[in-house]
Amino acid sequence: MAEQKMVNLTIEGRQVSVPEGTTILEAAKTAGVLIPHYCYHPGLPVAGVCRMCLVEVEKAPKLAPSCATTVAEGQVVHVHNEKSLDARKGVLEMLLINHPLDCPICDQSGECELQDYTYQEGRADSRYREPKRFNPAEDFGGDVMYVPNRCILCTRCVRFMDDIAKEPTLNVSERGDRALIGKFEGRDMTHPWAANVIDLCPVGALLSKDFLNKARAWELDRAASICPNCTQGCNVIMETRENQIVRMRPRPNENVNAFFMCDWGRLNYRWMNEKNRVERPMVRDTNALVPTSWEAAITSAARVLNGKKVFVAASPMLSNESLFLLTQLMQDGNGAFRVREGEEAPLAGVKDLALRRERAANVYGAEKLGFKKTTDLLSGLGQGDVLLVAGEDLDGIDASALSRASAVVVINSVLPESAPNAAVVLPIANFSEEEGTVTNLRGRVQRFTQARQAPGETRPSWLVLGDLLGAMGRQTSFFLPSDVFAKLASTHKSFAGLSYDSIGLKGLPVVDAQSNGQNAPVAVGAA
Amino acid sequence: MGFPHQPHPRETTVLSKYFGDAEARTLDGWKKRGGYKALEKALGMAPADIVNIVKESGLRGRGGAGFPTGLKWSFMKPGDGKPHYLCCNADESEPGTFKDRECMRWTPHALIEGCAIGAYAIGAETAYIYIRGEFTEPLYWMEKAVKEAYAAGIIGKNAMGTGKRVDVHVHKGAGAYICGEETALMNSLEGRRGNPRIKPPFPAVSGVFGMPTTINNVETLIASAPILLNGADWYKKMCLSNPKSTGTKLFSVCGNVQRPGTYEVVMGFPFREFLYDLCGGPLHGRKFKAVIPGGASVPIQTMEEAEATLMDYEGFVEKGSMLGSGGVIVIDDAQPMVTVIARIARFFAHESCSQCTQCREGTAWTTKILERIRDGEGTMEDLDTLLDIAEQMTGKTICVLSDSCAVPVVSGIKKFRNEFEALIQGRRFHPVAAAVA
Numbered sequence: 024m025a026e027q028k029m030v031n032l033t034i035e036g037r038q039v040s041v042p043e044g045t046t047i048l049e050a051a052k053t054a055g056v057l058i059p060h061y062c063y064h065p066g067l068p069v070a071g072v073c074r075m076c077l078v079e080v081e082k083a084p085k086l087a088p089s090c091a092t093t094v095a096e097g098q099v100v101h102v103h104n105e106k107s108l109d110a111r112k113g114v115l116e117m118l119l120i121n122h123p124l125d126c127p128i129c130d131q132s133g134e135c136e137l138q139d140y141t142y143q144e145g146r147a148d149s150r151y152r153e154p155k156r157f158n159p160a161e162d163f164g165g166d167v168m169y170v171p172n173r174c175i176l177c178t179r180c181v182r183f184m185d186d187i188a189k190e191p192t193l194n195v196s197e198r199g200d201r202a203l204i205g206k207f208e209g210r211d212m213t214h215p216w217a218a219n220v221i222d223l224c225p226v227g228a229l230l231s232k233d234f235l236n237k238a239r240a241w242e243l244d245r246a247a248s249i250c251p252n253c254t255q256g257c258n259v260i261m262e263t264r265e266n267q268i269v270r271m272r273p274r275p276n277e278n279v280n281a282f283f284m285c286d287w288g289r290l291n292y293r294w295m296n297e298k299n300r301v302e303r304p305m306v307r308d309t310n311a312l313v314p315t316s317w318e319a320a321i322t323s324a325a326r327v328l329n330g331k332k333v334f335v336a337a338s339p340m341l342s343n344e345s346l347f348l349l350t351q352l353m354q355d356g357n358g359a360f361r362v363r364e365g366e367e368a369p370l371a372g373v374k375d376l377a378l379r380r381e382r383a384a385n386v387y388g389a390e391k392l393g394f395k396k397t398t399d400l401l402s403g404l405g406q407g408d409v410l411l412v413a414g415e416d417l418d419g420i421d422a423s424a425l426s427r428a429s430a431v432v433v434i435n436s437v438l439p440e441s442a443p444n445a446a447v448v449l450p451i452a453n454f455s456e457e458e459g460t461v462t463n464l465r466g467r468v469q470r471f472t473q474a475r476q477a478p479g480e481t482r483p484s485w486l487v488l489g490d491l492l493g494a495m496g497r498q499t500s501f502f503l504p505s506d507v508f509a510k511l512a513s514t515h516k517s518f519a520g521l522s523y524d525s526i527g528l529k530g531l532p533v534v535d536a537q538s539n540g541q542n543a544p545v546a547v548g549a550a
Numbered sequence: 551m552g553f554p555h556q557p558h559p560r561e562t563t564v565l566s567k568y569f570g571d572a573e574a575r576t577l578d579g580w581k582k583r584g585g586y587k588a589l590e591k592a593l594g595m596a597p598a599d600i601v602n603i604v605k606e607s608g609l610r611g612r613g614g615a616g617f618p619t620g621l622k623w624s625f626m627k628p629g630d631g632k633p634h635y636l637c638c639n640a641d642e643s644e645p646g647t648f649k650d651r652e653c654m655r656w657t658p659h660a661l662i663e664g665c666a667i668g669a670y671a672i673g674a675e676t677a678y679i680y681i682r683g684e685f686t687e688p689l690y691w692m693e694k695a696v697k698e699a700y701a702a703g704i705i706g707k708n709a710m711g712t713g714k715r716v717d718v719h720v721h722k723g724a725g726a727y728i729c730g731e732e733t734a735l736m737n738s739l740e741g742r743r744g745n746p747r748i749k750p751p752f753p754a755v756s757g758v759f760g761m762p763t764t765i766n767n768v769e770t771l772i773a774s775a776p777i778l779l780n781g782a783d784w785y786k787k788m789c790l791s792n793p794k795s796t797g798t799k800l801f802s803v804c805g806n807v808q809r810p811g812t813y814e815v816v817m818g819f820p821f822r823e824f825l826y827d828l829c830g831g832p833l834h835g836r837k838f839k840a841v842i843p844g845g846a847s848v849p850i851q852t853m854e855e856a857e858a859t860l861m862d863y864e865g866f867v868e869k870g871s872m873l874g875s876g877g878v879i880v881i882d883d884a885q886p887m888v889t890v891i892a893r894i895a896r897f898f899a900h901e902s903c904s905q906c907t908q909c910r911e912g913t914a915w916t917t918k919i920l921e922r923i924r925d926g927e928g929t930m931e932d933l934d935t936l937l938d939i940a941e942q943m944t945g946k947t948i949c950v951l952s953d954s955c956a957v958p959v960v961s962g963i964k965k966f967r968n969e970f971e972a973l974i975q976g977r978r979f980h981p982v983a984a985a986v987a
Binding site: 069070072074077085114117118120121150151152153175176194195197199202 | 728743748899902903904905911912913914918919931938941945946947
C-alpha cells in the first residue's frame, strides 16, 4: 500500500494528524471530539442533509458540514464555539417543531440521539405555535415499523437499502415539510438484512416490531457477545432485562460484520431463554435419573469414561475451550458433530458478509480441533464405546445407533429425548450464560461474554469438563476460561500466540488464517 | 423588445429582436436573419479561442448568480479523456421570471446555436436542454427546431459538415422549482430525484453522469452567438455603468405596471426610467410601493432604493437587492406586503426538496407564521422568531433555496415593518381604500 499523506489540523485546540481525504468529522473523533450528527454514518455513503454537524472552519465563509468536508493542512476547526452551537441549536429546534415529543411512550427513549443532543445543547422550550404535521404509523414489513412523526429524514435507512442491501425499497416521498419515508410500491422490508435500518435510525422512527414495548433502554443489561446463529460470527450486543434476552444488536467490527447483522440471527435469540432446562446433575439409579451433587455426578461420569474408548457427539455451538477439553477426554476415541443448514443470504454492499449456510457459531473451531463434520452423527460410534453427548440434542437420531454404546454420558443444557439411558447427566450453561471463544468461518477467534445467569445448579461447560478431566486423574487447574484457552493455545499450533488479552473484543485470526487475506477489513459500500 | 408590446426606442434588442416574429422560429427564417453564422465561425475556431472571446466580452451568467461565463467554460480541461457535457438550464421557475420562455418560444434556433457553440467551446459533444415541465409551448418549438437542425446537418455527427460532433437533446423536467438548481437539475436529468448535490465536487469536476459538466442559462448561451460574430469589444461597450456588467440583459416585468412584458436593455440602465418609461409606470390611480427586481428570491426594494438603482449586477446590490434572474415583480400600494411575502414563502415551502433540516422545516414554519400574521393572529414575538428562523436558514444548507425563502422575509420585515405591526396590533390594513384616499 502506498504511504498515505498525512494532514495536520487543529480541532477544538487539539492538534491532529490524519490521512489525506479524511473528513473533519472523522478527524475530530481522533481528537476525542464528537461532532453531533444524524445523517452521517461511517457505514453509509455521505448525504450531508441533516446539517447538524456544521462546524466553523477558520477563514471559510460559511459553516462547513464536517461529514462532507475533507481536512486541509492547517485548518482550524471550532466545534463548540458559539457560532457552531447556535447552528446546532437551530437544527434541533427545527427537528422538534413537528416531533410529537412522545418520549415517554417511545421505544427509542434513552438511546435516542435527538433526545441526547437536545438535552445536551438544545433549547429548553419551543417557539413553535402552529399545528404539528401528522402521519399515521406504518408497518414496513419484515421486523420494521415506521413512525413518521418522529422521523428526522436523515435518510440513513434509504441509503442502507440502496447502497448496502442493494435492494432499493425505501425512498423519500413528497417534498418540503410533507416529506416522509415511503416504500416503493410492491416492496417490503423483507430483505434478509433489512432490520439493520432499525439500528441505523438515530431516532424512534424505525422500530423493531419484535422489541416493541418490551423494555426501556435504561432497564437493559448489555453484554458483548457473538451471534451464535451462523458461522459468520457477527459481533453483537446481547441485551437482557431481568435475565431474559430481549434483543440482539450488531456490535461494529470492521473485520467481520461492519455495523450490521442479519434479521435471522438478530431475531433468533429465544432459544437461549428457554425454560425446559436440566438444572441439576443426575446419575442413573437402576431405572431412573436421580438428582445428585456435582461431586457425585462428576465422580460417576469419570468412572464411566475412564479407560474406555470414548466417542464424543459434540455441538458446533460449543466454545473452542469446551471442544478442546472434550478432545482431552476422548483419549484414543474420536468425535463428530453435525450442523444445521439454511439458505445463504449475503449482504451485497459489504464484502464477505452473509448469513451463512451453516447455522452454528463454531464449525471452524470444531473441525480445527479434530471433530468430524458429518450428517450421520453416530457413524463413528464403535460397538462398546462410551458415548459422550456434549451440547447435542440428538434429535432424529436412530435409537439402534445409540444401542452400540456401552454407556451414555450427557453434558447438555437440556435433556435429549432420545437419550433416556444416560448414565450421567451434567447440566451446563447455554451460549448466552457462559464465557468463551468461537472461531468463525474465516478462522477468526472471537470472545463472547456472559449475558445471562445460568439457571439452577448448571455450570459453564468448560468448568464441568475441567472438573471431569481432574476426576479422571488428569492434572488440571482451570480457574477461568482464559486458563483453558491458554492451554489450548499452547497445545494447538493453529491457536499459538493467541490469548484472551490479545483477542480482545474484536477477535484475531488463527495462525492458518492470518495470511490468507480473508481477515482484511471489510469495505463497506464498495463492491 | 418589450414583448408582447412594440419595442420601446430605448431598448437595445440583441437577443429579443425577433420576439413575435413567427418566421424566426423556422430554420429557413432563422438563417435569413443571420442565424447559424456564429456557429459556423465557431466550428472553424479553436475552442480555447472561443472561451477567450467570451471571457474578454465580460459575459456573466444570466441565471441569477452572475458568474463569469468564460471563466466557467475555462474550468473544463480539454484532453482529460472523459466525455464532457453541456447543460442548458431552461428550467426557468423563478417566480416572476419568463425571459427564457420567450427566447425558446420565438428563437429556438438561437438556443440550439448557443448550445452548440458552448458545447464545442468546452469540448463536449453533447448538450442537454433541460426544459421546465410546465413549458409546453417552448418545448414544442424547441423539439421542432432541434429536429430541423438535425435534418439540415447543423448539429449531429457532422455538424455543419465540419466533421465535429455536436448533439443537442431536449429534456423535459417534471415541474419542480428545485430542478433549476444546477446539481438538482443534473440528478433529475439522470433520472434521480431532483435533490441538490453537495458541492464540492463542482459540476466542472463531476456533473452529469459523474463527468465534467458546464451548466449555463438559456440567455447566457444565446448571447454567445452575437459575441462571437461581433467581437468581445462590441459586447463590452454595451455598458452604462459598472464595467463588470456588460452587454444587454432581458428583464421580465410583471405585477402592477401598465405594460408587463420582456424588455431588453443595456446593463446599467436606470431602473427608474425603466419602470416609469419603458414599462409605463403604475396603473391608473396607484403608486409603486416596492419592487422585487430579480425573481422572488432576491431582497425586496423600496421605491426609494429602486428609483436610485442602475440595472446591473453591482447596481442592484448597491441598492439593497440583486439582479438575480431579471424577473421584475412590481408591487403597488394596493398590495399588502405581508400577503405578498407570505405567498412567496409558501412557494418556497412547497418547493423545498426536504433534504436539509433548516429548509424543510424552516420554510414551512416561516409560512405558517406569516399566514397567521396575515390573518391578524400574529404577535410581536413572531417577528423576532421569523428573523431568527431566517438566520438559521441562511448559509447553512446544501443549496440556496432556504436562503431564498429567508431573503424576502428579512428584507420585508426590515423595510415594511409598519405593515407587519399594523396587522399584529389589530389595525387591519386596507390597501385599496388607503390608495383611494
